[in-house]
Each structure stands twice: as structure tokens, then as C-alpha cells.
Amino acid sequence: MPETPTRPDQQHFFAQLDETPVGVVDSVDESAAPASVWKDAWHQLRRRPMFWIASVLIALIVIVAVFPQWFTSVDPRACDLANSSLPPSAGHPFGFNFQGCDIYARTIYGARPSVTVGVLTTLVVVLIGALVGAIAGFYGKWFDSLLSRVTDIFFAIPFVLAAIVIMSVLYDQRGILTVVIVLGVFGWPQIARITRGSVLSVKNSDFVTAAKALGASRASTLMRHIMPNSAAPIIVYATVALGTFIVAEATLSFLGIGLPQSVVSWGGDISDAQRRLRANPVELFYPAAALALTVLSFIMMGDVVRDALDPKARKR
Amino acid sequence: MSHPTHEPIVDATGAVHAPHGSAPLLQVRDLQVEFMTNTGPVQAVRGANLTVYPGQSVAIVGESGSGKSTTAHAVIDLLPGTGKVTGGSIVFDGQDITHASAKQMVDVRGKQIGLVPQDPMSNLNPVWKIGFQVKEALRANGIATGKEADKRVAELLAEAGLPDAERRANQYPHEFSGGMRQRALIAIGLAARPKLLIADEPTSALDVTVQRVILDHLEGLTQQLGTAVLFITHDLGLAAERAEHLVVMYRGQVVESGPSRKILADPQHPYTQRLVSAAPSLASRRIQSAKERGVESTELLAATGGEGARRSDEVVKVENLTKVFQIRGGRPGQTTEFKAVDDVSFSIKRGTTMALVGESGSGKSTVANVVLNLLDPTEGKVYFDGTDLSTLDSKELFAFRRRVQPIFQNPYGSLDPMYSIYRTIEEPLRVHKVGDRKSRENRVRELLDMVALPASTMRRFPAELSGGQRQRIAIARALALEPEVIVCDEAVSALDVLVQAQILTLLNDLQAELGLSYLFITHDLAVVRQIADEVCVMKTGQVVEAATTDEVFDNPRQPYTRELLAAIPGARLEVFGEGIEDLPA
Numbered sequence: 001m002p003e004t005p006t007r008p009d010q011q012h013f014f015a016q017l018d019e020t021p022v023g024v025v026d027s028v029d030e031s032a033a034p035a036s037v038w039k040d041a042w043h044q045l046r047r048r049p050m051f052w053i054a055s056v057l058i059a060l061i062v063i064v065a066v067f068p069q070w071f072t073s074v075d076p077r078a079c080d081l082a083n084s085s086l087p088p089s090a091g092h093p094f095g096f097n098f099q100g101c102d103i104y105a106r107t108i109y110g111a112r113p114s115v116t117v118g119v120l121t122t123l124v125v126v127l128i129g130a131l132v133g134a135i136a137g138f139y140g141k142w143f144d145s146l147l148s149r150v151t152d153i154f155f156a157i158p159f160v161l162a163a164i165v166i167m168s169v170l171y172d173q174r175g176i177l178t179v180v181i182v183l184g185v186f187g188w189p190q191i192a193r194i195t196r197g198s199v200l201s202v203k204n205s206d207f208v209t210a211a212k213a214l215g216a217s218r219a220s221t222l223m224r225h226i227m228p229n230s231a232a233p234i235i236v237y238a239t240v241a242l243g244t245f246i247v248a249e250a251t252l253s254f255l256g257i258g259l260p261q262s263v264v265s266w267g268g269d270i271s272d273a274q275r276r277l278r279a280n281p282v283e284l285f286y287p288a289a290a291l292a293l294t295v296l297s298f299i300m301m302g303d304v305v306r307d308a309l310d311p312k313a314r315k316r
Numbered sequence: 317m318s319h320p321t322h323e324p325i326v327d328a329t330g331a332v333h334a335p336h337g338s339a340p341l342l343q344v345r346d347l348q349v350e351f352m353t354n355t356g357p358v359q360a361v362r363g364a365n366l367t368v369y370p371g372q373s374v375a376i377v378g379e380s381g382s383g384k385s386t387t388a389h390a391v392i393d394l395l396p397g398t399g400k401v402t403g404g405s406i407v408f409d410g411q412d413i414t415h416a417s418a419k420q421m422v423d424v425r426g427k428q429i430g431l432v433p434q435d436p437m438s439n440l441n442p443v444w445k446i447g448f449q450v451k452e453a454l455r456a457n458g459i460a461t462g463k464e465a466d467k468r469v470a471e472l473l474a475e476a477g478l479p480d481a482e483r484r485a486n487q488y489p490h491e492f493s494g495g496m497r498q499r500a501l502i503a504i505g506l507a508a509r510p511k512l513l514i515a516d517e518p519t520s521a522l523d524v525t526v527q528r529v530i531l532d533h534l535e536g537l538t539q540q541l542g543t544a545v546l547f548i549t550h551d552l553g554l555a556a557e558r559a560e561h562l563v564v565m566y567r568g569q570v571v572e573s574g575p576s577r578k579i580l581a582d583p584q585h586p587y588t589q590r591l592v593s594a595a596p597s598l599a600s601r602r603i604q605s606a607k608e609r610g611v612e613s614t615e616l617l618a619a620t621g622g623e624g625a626r627r628s629d630e631v632v633k634v635e636n637l638t639k640v641f642q643i644r645g646g647r648p649g650q651t652t653e654f655k656a657v658d659d660v661s662f663s664i665k666r667g668t669t670m671a672l673v674g675e676s677g678s679g680k681s682t683v684a685n686v687v688l689n690l691l692d693p694t695e696g697k698v699y700f701d702g703t704d705l706s707t708l709d710s711k712e713l714f715a716f717r718r719r720v721q722p723i724f725q726n727p728y729g730s731l732d733p734m735y736s737i738y739r740t741i742e743e744p745l746r747v748h749k750v751g752d753r754k755s756r757e758n759r760v761r762e763l764l765d766m767v768a769l770p771a772s773t774m775r776r777f778p779a780e781l782s783g784g785q786r787q788r789i790a791i792a793r794a795l796a797l798e799p800e801v802i803v804c805d806e807a808v809s810a811l812d813v814l815v816q817a818q819i820l821t822l823l824n825d826l827q828a829e830l831g832l833s834y835l836f837i838t839h840d841l842a843v844v845r846q847i848a849d850e851v852c853v854m855k856t857g858q859v860v861e862a863a864t865t866d867e868v869f870d871n872p873r874q875p876y877t878r879e880l881l882a883a884i885p886g887a888r889l890e891v892f893g894e895g896i897e898d899l900p901a
Contacts, residue, residue, distance in 0.1 A: 211732075
């Protein structure tokens with residue numbers, strides 16, 4: 001071929017076929033196990049020690065909350081002033097508080113109200129927040145503007161301060177349900193925001209347009225395509241928020257406006273113990289440690305779940 | 317070769333040849349590159365060899381994941397993440413830089429080897445002025461500082477083909493179009509007068525006409541400066557047109573290398589052979605004889621659809637379509653009007669393919685969305701099978717949806733990542749309440765078979781499939797309701813050449829089999845030649861030329877069409893056996 005003469009090292013070269021066999025164009029690897037986003041997340045989670053630590057702790061806390069009688073046979077309300085501030089003894093591993101109540105039993109029984117408030121408030125908040133956020137993000141227009149402003153107003157009110165004010169007003173109706181409702185009413189804006197943003201970003205995907213083009217109704221597109229794809233950040237936030245709601249309940253109880261005295265709660269016990277901090281610090285230590293551990297487990301769980309569901313970590 | 321010419325073929329690159337026998341500028345020997353992944357090391361490049369002589373242009377061609385970019389990045393020590401050179405040698409200008417220290421590499425980069433990166437949109441820092449970013453390249457390489465640098469910046473930008481360079485240097489990247497940004501990046505790459513310029517897919521994000529102008533300019537400039545160029549591209553036509561030496565990579569290995577012409581004319585490795593026959597810019601004919609198939613499909617229709625009532629021959633008719641968008645202005649309540657589509661008329665004959673061709677911003681996708689009834693036209697009418705779409709009530713619209721289905725460009729966005737493939741393909745059947753569970757499952761199997769995917773695919777999720785496979789799933793979903801018209805909006809643009817050819821063949825076969833009509837939206841005229849029967853060329857919302865494919869290619873009437881045709885990479889190569897002149901008139 002009359003061409004510019006080929007220079008050294010630039011002769012026509014081709015690899016032997018057995019060196020690089022040419023595969024079928026774009027064949028499907030049939031051997032690989034099917035994996036979905038959730039399965040992928042599970043694979044990620046499985047390898048994280050933090051996930052297992054958090055799971056075990058959360059499982060333990062939930063069991064304690066549901067069946068406190070499995071862990072102690074002592075009645076947390078049976079207090080005898082004769083036992084006031086006694087050190088640990090057989091059957092009473094943490095000793096007694098000023099009122100003569102068993103600290104271990106009170107710590108165990110204190111799990112139930114905390115976990116109940118945490119779980120119920122999270123449910124309320126996710127329901128309200130996701131609904132408002134999804135409607136605002138999906139339908140948009142004036143509804144979005146209105147809901148966004150409402151969220152802004154709620155956002156501007158400090159969450160705990162608002163709860164304190166309302167709980168003070170509702171002093172006579174104190175109880176788990178009241179706390180859940182008050183925390184729920186002031187806690188949903190954050191979820192609404194996250195949901196709205198998430199829905200907005202999924203709304204313009206081609207697969208949503210495709211669903212529209214094949215005749216799926218707006219509501220079914222929202223429920224079947226957009227919400228499942230927006231769920232990850234909501235789940236992550238909810239897990240972390242659960243911990244903060246438990247803290248909020250403890251704060252309110254500590255201030256004496258959360259759960260009534262008749263309910264054994266960590267917040268109430270911490271409040272009682274602080275007056276006797278110098279004389280008998282263990283009285284404060286155990287409920288505080290239980291509270292910290294519970295909140296930590298949920299926040300840890302939120303952290304690993306976020307890592308696993310991070311869209312950037314997904315296979316693309 | 318169809319024409320046994322013995323006169324020297326005009327070198328499309330026209331590169332200045334260094335005196336024969338001079339030492340190579342870059343010599344890569346047996347290069348091995350590894351990436352660490354969760355599942356262990358993965359070999360990205362296996363024993364690659366590559367030689368570039370001073371002033372020469374060489375191109376590495378390959379599909380995504382072939383290791384072409386990795387090879388080039390290994391040369392300038394810019395491997396991303398966990399990438400590491402694990403073997404072989406890289407000799408640049410007589411100096412072994414395989415294991416050069418970070419400091420030595422800083423000296424080599426920019427000053428001796430320049431880089432023009434792939435994406436002009438993300439490779440300029442948005443918070444700094446263009447001039448500053450060019451000056452940075454001068455300063456970093458110790459070329460010029462202060463006032464002198466400012467002067468040099470203007471010179472460099474002017475040299476890269478930016479008019480009014482001094483003023484442009486004071487602008488920010490967002491004030492530049494894609495083509496202008498790429499010019500600025502070229503100015504940066506050549507700022508320190510390197511001996512070698514690595515151009516990593518320098519124009520794949522740009523419109524073809526802009527691509528051509530920029531590559532022409534780059535070619536002239538490097539020729540003038542005597543700079544060697546290492547192109548990295550997925551486009552065989554472009555590579556052959558711009559480089560004198562080709563290196564074809566596949567799965568991390570160099571499967572073939574040699575003089576461009578020789579490789580195109582006489583590919584030896586089966587992979588190269590496939591690539592040469594699939595490259596749309598080279599194989600410039602309809603995948604199957606259009607006329608022959610046209611007859612077939614009308615016969616097919618006559619046989620199946622002969623129910624007395626003669627159906628309209630024009631399945632889609634668009635009349636004087638205009639679409640105006642309101643764009644929010646600077647002040648609240650203030651809007652400006654933007655005419656995306658301006659008085660467009662065309663029709664699609666049943667069983668044929670109509671292509672809408674245009675560059676970005678030509679309004680072609682807006683037309684597609686109006687035809688799909690996802691957007692309402694501002695003016696004009698769209699008739700489907702003789703019915704005006706604007707008169708449909710919600711029930712009729714639901715029925716219309718069955719008959720027209722879309723396939724979108726981005727294979728990663730068009731499938732719901734949460735849906736298994738089975739649910740994805742079954743969704744249209746479920747929405748339209750077709751059949752029971754059992755019959756739907758059978759239909760999904762049938763559809764997967766139609767798009768040549770194994771039935772086991774239905775248990776998988778989109779993330780596990782390649783781009784081409786996802787596009788086939790999207791086709792299966794579109795076919796589920798047995799539509800009459802499919803709107804393909806850049807349906808093959810994001811795919812590798814071989815996969816693209818596979819999908820086009822599939823679409824073609826399906827058309828012959830099912831008598832489908834396609835509205836094919838694309839920016840790529842080369843693809844049009846392979847699939848379309850008729851073409852509308854669009855520019856800024858208007859149809860500038862409408863004719864049959866053969867007419868547009870053989871006898872373009874409008875200067876804009878001619879410009880588009882000339883911009884197809886490889887269009888100027890006339891040495892192949894399958895040249896344009898071989899096509900029946």
C-alpha cells in the first residue's frame with residue numbers, strides 16, 4: 001500500500017484471537033444472583049460491624065421495653081424509705097435511690113415509655129411529613145408554595161421550646177399520647193422538606209415520564225414510582241430522629257412537664273437524681289447511661305443505613 | 317478495497333511527519349494497570365503497547381471500559397482512585413517516567429504533555445474567570461507572570477479560535493457555550509507548548525458541527541506547533557479521520573494497531589472487524605434495504621389489517637405545530653416567551669421510520685413530547701390515525717396511550733431502579749388491565765425473547781444490566797401493549813457503537829415483523845442513514861429540509877444539511893470498500 005512508510009513499532013499489529021476472545025456483544029451474565037437496591041443495601045450493611053452492634057442493642061432495648069418483667073422481678077414502684085440510698089446488694093445490682101426504689105428495676109421499666117414515645121412520634125412525623133412533602137413536591141404550584149411557607153413557620157419555632165410551651169399548657173393531660181402528639185406536631189417539617197426535595201428530583205426521571213406515557217394515573221405514578229424511589233432519605237432521617245425524640249421526651253420529663261410521676265421514665269428519674277448528684281451519683285448514672293445508649297444505638301443505625309442507601313454508593 | 321488506487325491517499329490528518337527514523341516521543345511497553353475493588357484487584361489494562369512519534373497523531377479507539385482512557389491517564393500519572401501501574405514501561409522523550417516521582421510528574425504534566433479533558437462543562441472551575449484559568453496554566457509551568465501573562469492569555473485564547481479573546485478572558489465559564497469552553501480547555505492544554513497533547517474524547521459532548529470546527533482547528537494548531545496528539549475516542553470514523561495511526565483496545569488489551577487506513581481497509585482482529593462494520597459513520601447505508609422492507613410491511617398490513625375500513629396511510633400527521641414556553645424573567649410575574657418549535661409539519665407513513673434530526677436546542681425533543689401528548693401544542697394540530705389529539709377525552713387518551721409508546725435516551729434513567737425487570741415490562745399490561753397474571757407472565761417472556769434477552773433476566777433489576785440491555789428492556793416495555801408508533805428520543809445515542817448497531821438492527825427487525833412506525837429523534841445523521849426512510853432536518857425550531865433519506869444524503873438542498881453531513885466524522889474518508897459511492901443511486 002503506497003503510504004507514508006510505517007515507522008518502527010508502528011507496523012500493523014493484531015492480537016491473537018485466543019489472547020482476547022471476542023465476547024458476544026452485550027450478553028447478560030445469567031450466573032449472577034439478582035440484586036435490587038434493597039438487597040445491595042443489605043449486602044453493604046451486613047459487612048459493617050457498627051450495623052450489628054446497633055442491631056443487637058436496639059433489639060435488646062425493644063425486648064426490655066416490651067417485656068420488662070423478664071429482666072427483673074422487682075416492682076419499680078414498690079419503694080421503701082428504709083432502703084433509701086442503700087448500695088448494691090443481692091437482687092438489687094444498682095442499689096436504691098433516695099426514695100428507696102430499686103434503681104435497676106426503674107432503669108429497666110423506664111425503657112418502655114422512652115421507646116414508645118420514640119417509635120410513635122417517628123411514625124406520626126413520617127406520616128405527616130411524607131404526605132405533606134410528597135404532595136408539595138409532586139403537585140407543586142400554589143399548593144407547594146403554601147405548604148413550603150407553613151413548613152417554614154414551623155421550622156422557625158425551636159422544637160423543644162415549642163414542646164415545652166404546649167406541654168405546660170396541657171399539664172393536666174400529661175401522658176405518653178400527649179407527648180407523642182406534641183412532639184409529632186412540631187417534628188414533621190424536617191421530614192416534609194426531605195420528602196419534597198427527594199420527590200422533586202425523582203419526578204422528572206424518564207421512568208416517570210414513561211409511566212405517564214403508558215397511561216398510568218398521577219396518583220399511581222406517585223405511589224408506585226416516585227415514593228419508593230424517595231424512601232431512602234426518609235428512612236435514614238427517621239432512624240436518626242427516633243433517637244432525638246427519645247431525648248426530647250426525657251428533656252420534657254426532666255423539666256417535669258413530660259410524663260407524669262406515675263410513669264417510670266428515664267427523664268423523670270434523672271430529674272429526681274440531679275438534686276442528689278453529690279450524695280449518690282449512681283442514682284443519676286444508670287438512667288442517664290440507659291438513655292444515652294438507646295439514643296446512640298438509633299443514631300448509629302441511622303448512620304450505617306445512610307451509608308448503605310447513599311445513592312452515590314449505588315451501582316450505576 | 318473497491319478501488320485499487322495506487323496514488324498516495326490524501327492523509328486526512330495532513331500531519332507533519334517527522335523525519336523518518338527519528339526517535340519516538342512516547343513509547344508505552346507492555347503496560348499493566350490495576351484497580352483495587354472490593355472483590356480484589358481488577359486488571360484495567362493488560363500489556364498495552366503504544367508508540368507516538370514527534371508531531372504525529374495517534375488515536376486510541378475502544379468502547380467504554382476498554383481501558384483507553386486508563387492507558388492515557390497512566391501516561392500522565394493521573395489514574396483515578398485506586399488505579400496503579402503494576403507493570404511495563406512508559407518512556408517519554410527518552411526518559412523513563414513509569415515510576416517517576418510526583419514532583420517529576422508535575423514537571424512533565426502541562427509543560428511536556430498537555431491534556432484536553434472530556435467534559436467541557438465540568439472541567440472549568442465555575443468561580444474563576446477563563447483568563448485566570450489559562451493564566452494558572454502559564455504560572456504553574458513558569459512560562460509567564462504578571463502583565464506578560466495577561467498578554468499571553470489573550471494570544472492563547474485567540475490561537476484556540478476564540479474571537480475577541482481579550483474580552484472573553486474576563487468572562488466566566490457559564491457565559492461560554494460548550495464549544496467555546498472546549499476551546500478554552502485547548503488553550504490551557506497547549507499553554508505551555510507541550511510536545512504531546514492528550515485529547516480525551518475532546519468533542520463527544522458537543523454538536524457535530526461544532527465538533528468538526530473544533531477538531532479542524534485543533535489539527536491546524538498542533539500541526540503548526542509540531543505537537544503530537546494522542547486522541548482517545550469511541551468513534552472509529554473520527555479516529556481514522558484525525559489520526560494516522562490507530563490503536564484499537566478491547567477489554568484492556570490492544571487488539572490491533574497500525575496505520576489508520578490499513579486498519580479500516582483490512583481489519584484483522586474480529587473485534588476490529590465488528591467495529592469497522594458497525595461504525596455508523598462508515599457503514600453508510602440502511603441496515604436492510606428500505607424499499608424491500610417497506611413493501612413487506614405494507615403487505616403484512618394488508619394481510620392482517622384488511623378489515624374493510626381502510627386505515628389512514630399516514631399514521632401520524634403533524635400540522636403547523638408551534639410550541640411556546642414561558643420562561644420566568646428577572647422580576648416576579650415577568651415572563652419571556654421562547655418559541656421551541658415553530659410551524660413544523662410532517663407526517664409518518666405507516667410502517668416506516670421518520671427521523672427528526674437536529675442539534676441541541678433545535679426543538680426536536682419538544683416535537684416528540686407533543687406527539688406523545690405529554691405536552692400540549694401552543695398552536696397547530698397532531699393527528700393520530702386521522703384523529704385530532706386535542707379532541708380526545710380522558711378515556712380516549714388512555715386508549716391512545718396504548719398505541720404510541722416512547723423510548724428515551726438515557727438508559728440509566730428510563731427504568732425504575734426499584735422495579736424488577738418483570739415488574740417493569742408488566743407495568744403497561746397491568747395499567748391497561750390486559751390479561752390475568754399467568755398470561756401477563758407469558759407475555760413478559762415473549763417480549764424478552766423479542767428483544768433477545770434470556771427469560772431469566774426478568775428477576776433482575778436495572779442496576780445489574782448494561783446500558784444496551786436496559787435499552788432493550790425499555791423497548792420491550794414499549795412493545796408490551798402492541799403500539800403502532802414508537803417515538804425513539806435519542807434512543808441509541810448513549811450506547812457504544814456495537815451495542816448501538818445491535819439495537820438499531822433490533823428496531824429494524826421489529827419494524828419489519830410488527831409493522832411498527834418510528835419517529836426517530838436524533839442528532840446523529842449517520843444513524844439516520846441506517847434506520848430512517850424519511851428525514852426532517854430541524855434548526856432552531858423549524859424544519860429546514862424534509863425529504864427521503866436517500867435524497868437528503870445524495871442531494872442535500874440546504875446549506876445547513878450539507879454542513880451537518882460534512883460534519884459526520886469519517887465523512888471525508890473515501891478509501892473504504894463500503895464508501896458512499898457504492899450505494900445504489
